[in-house]
Amino acid sequence: MEVKRARNAGFCFGVRRALEITLKAREEKEGPLYTLGPLIHNPQVVEFLASKGVKLAESLEEITEGTVIIRSHGVDPAVIREAEARGLTVIDATCPYVRRAQELACELAKQGYQVVVVGDRDHPEVKGILGWAGPQAVVVGSAEEVAGLPEAPAYGVVAQTTQPINRLQEVVHALLPRAKEVRVYNTICSAVASRIESALELAREVEVMVVVGGRSSANTRHLVERLQLSGVPTYHVETAAELRPEWFMGVSRAGLTAGASTPDWIIEEVEKRMREIGEMSAAEQ
Amino acid sequence: MEVKRARNAGFCFGVRRALEITLKAREEKEGPLYTLGPLIHNPQVVEFLASKGVKLAESLEEITEGTVIIRSHGVDPAVIREAEARGLTVIDATCPYVRRAQELACELAKQGYQVVVVGDRDHPEVKGILGWAGPQAVVVGSAEEVAGLPEAPAYGVVAQTTQPINRLQEVVHALLPRAKEVRVYNTICSAVASRIESALELAREVEVMVVVGGRSSANTRHLVERLQLSGVPTYHVETAAELRPEWFMGVSRAGLTAGASTPDWIIEEVEKRMREIGEMSAAEQ
Numbered sequence: 001m002e003v004k005r006a007r008n009a010g011f012c013f014g015v016r017r018a019l020e021i022t023l024k025a026r027e028e029k030e031g032p033l034y035t036l037g038p039l040i041h042n043p044q045v046v047e048f049l050a051s052k053g054v055k056l057a058e059s060l061e062e063i064t065e066g067t068v069i070i071r072s073h074g075v076d077p078a079v080i081r082e083a084e085a086r087g088l089t090v091i092d093a094t095c096p097y098v099r100r101a102q103e104l105a106c107e108l109a110k111q112g113y114q115v116v117v118v119g120d121r122d123h124p125e126v127k128g129i130l131g132w133a134g135p136q137a138v139v140v141g142s143a144e145e146v147a148g149l150p151e152a153p154a155y156g157v158v159a160q161t162t163q164p165i166n167r168l169q170e171v172v173h174a175l176l177p178r179a180k181e182v183r184v185y186n187t188i189c190s191a192v193a194s195r196i197e198s199a200l201e202l203a204r205e206v207e208v209m210v211v212v213g214g215r216s217s218a219n220t221r222h223l224v225e226r227l228q229l230s231g232v233p234t235y236h237v238e239t240a241a242e243l244r245p246e247w248f249m250g251v252s253r254a255g256l257t258a259g260a261s262t263p264d265w266i267i268e269e270v271e272k273r274m275r276e277i278g279e280m281s282a283a284e285q
Numbered sequence: 286m287e288v289k290r291a292r293n294a295g296f297c298f299g300v301r302r303a304l305e306i307t308l309k310a311r312e313e314k315e316g317p318l319y320t321l322g323p324l325i326h327n328p329q330v331v332e333f334l335a336s337k338g339v340k341l342a343e344s345l346e347e348i349t350e351g352t353v354i355i356r357s358h359g360v361d362p363a364v365i366r367e368a369e370a371r372g373l374t375v376i377d378a379t380c381p382y383v384r385r386a387q388e389l390a391c392e393l394a395k396q397g398y399q400v401v402v403v404g405d406r407d408h409p410e411v412k413g414i415l416g417w418a419g420p421q422a423v424v425v426g427s428a429e430e431v432a433g434l435p436e437a438p439a440y441g442v443v444a445q446t447t448q449p450i451n452r453l454q455e456v457v458h459a460l461l462p463r464a465k466e467v468r469v470y471n472t473i474c475s476a477v478a479s480r481i482e483s484a485l486e487l488a489r490e491v492e493v494m495v496v497v498g499g500r501s502s503a504n505t506r507h508l509v510e511r512l513q514l515s516g517v518p519t520y521h522v523e524t525a526a527e528l529r530p531e532w533f534m535g536v537s538r539a540g541l542t543a544g545a546s547t548p549d550w551i552i553e554e555v556e557k558r559m560r561e562i563g564e565m566s567a568a569e570q
């Protein structure tokens with residue numbers, strides 16, 4: 001069985017960078033080191049970091065001293081101020097693309113726009129952007145929600161970096177008849193789309209697809225859905241241990257991809273295990 | 286037969302204003318008075334103006350002295366400069382809503398946006414806006430044309446005032462994946478939509494609709510099409526003389542509306558003639 005990996009798979013730029021910043025901080029900083037929330041939505045990475053002595057705090061209240069790392073999603077600036085007020089050292093690993101969305105939201109609010117953040121209101125990235133955009137800003141998860149928005153002469157729109165472009169398009173479509181001006185910053189990051197694109201491309205060449213990633217990783221689950229819609233049998237695993245030989249019975253070409261929060265070492269383990277399964281079944285025949 | 290007129294019918298604000306400015310100019314200005322192009326897309330209005338001594342020039346070359354009126358559509362600022370250079374008095378009757386589109390296009394270009402004008406490239410209003418937006422600006426008539434646009438980090442969009450909102454929406458939809466920023470000024474005037482809305486509203490209460498307006502008036506023709514699509518029998522006339530009694534045979538309620546370039550006096554003549562036809566056929570029965 002041939003195993004092919006998608007061109008764009010696994011860690012995006014911002015997640016890789018946040019992990020590097022964290023590992024560097026572990027080497028350089030004395031005292032306790034925390035990430036505020038899991039650094040990456042992947043249980044194996046969280047475990048690995050724990051093994052290195054990087055602790056996980058769900059809120060600042062749990063941290064009394066040391067260093068706190070802001071993950072790639074970013075946070076409300078009030079959180080950074082609070083951490084500093086508590087005497088903590090803050091290392092900001094906010095992805096530069098998320099930072100751009102935060103700054104643009106802030107700028108739009110300053111210029112008097114009614115800021116609209118297209119995204120999932122429960123996502124930490126969106127909460128962070130909202131913090132930058134000030135109290136008037138609103139979150140919109142779909143075009144339908146536009147009807148409930150406050151009237152405004154001018155809307156300023158940014159998007160959660162991992163939103164699908166069609167959601168931004170639909171929201172803007174719904175905003176246009178309501179205002180004299182709609183100023184849209186397309187802050188969507190290409191990482192998610194390029195992972196989907198290259199997965200779908202690969203899916204056309206193989207008989208079965210495996211997606212590696214945390215079960216709670218939204219972008220991994222989305223990747224799985226898109227592949228399933230394309231018609232190719234698709235399996236979602238967190239680790240190599242979950243692979244089942246029967247998925248590959250009679251398969252001569254299998255594809256492999258991974259969500260943006262999946263570390264290379266797990267992808268490699270899965271790939272290795274897939275090759276082993278392939279060899280076993282070849283030997284049996 | 287009952288005859289009902291649509292709530293919003295006939296002259297829009299900008300056209301009424303241009304006509305008033307012209308008639309006032311005819312009273313106040315000595316010497317020859319021209320409109321540059323027909324003031325209003327309605328042959329009866331053009332005739333009426335001619336009878337008052339307002340001449341029609343298709344280009345500045347035809348005018349050697351006197352006063353020239355810029356109609357509600359507006360013009361390229363180069364045209365005004367040229368008229369002044371020829372020693373003519375210029376009276377600018379550009380509709381304030383069109384002026385707003387011109388100024389916003391100019392402002393966007395100054396700020397470095399790739400200006401996109403959504404509209405019909407052959408329409409005089411669009412040619413005027415382009416003149417304000419400078420040589421880099423482009424016209425887009427449909428979402429399909431977006432694919433051929435120059436790449437740009439930021440698009441600045443304005444629309445011809447009489448475009449349907451869905452065309453603006455579709456173009457913006459197509460622009461969003463191509464740029465980091467899309468700044469849209471919705472310069473669409475409500476006059477056209479409100480005429481369509483109130484015509485469709487009225488159409489639900491009547492058995493036949495009559496639309497009054499010049500055959501070359503785009504907004505009048507569009508009104509006719511929308512009414513025909515709604516399923517009600519619809520007739521387009523330029524004057525009362527074109528009304529045919531057989532259209533109203535057995536009809537107890539007829540509706541009447543008019544394009545934005547149709548003067549009140551023609552609508553009134555048509556309404557009067559419809560009532561006469563109604564009375565005649567009632568007498569016959």
Ligand code: F3S
Pocket residue numbers: 012013014015072073095096097098161162189190191192260
């Ligand atoms: S915004 Fe940054 S965190 Fe990843 S998905 Fe894009 S590089």
Ligand code: F3S
Pocket residue numbers: 297298299300357358380381382383446447474475476477545
């Ligand atoms: S732009 Fe002006 S000319 Fe009429 S259609 Fe709107 S009022």
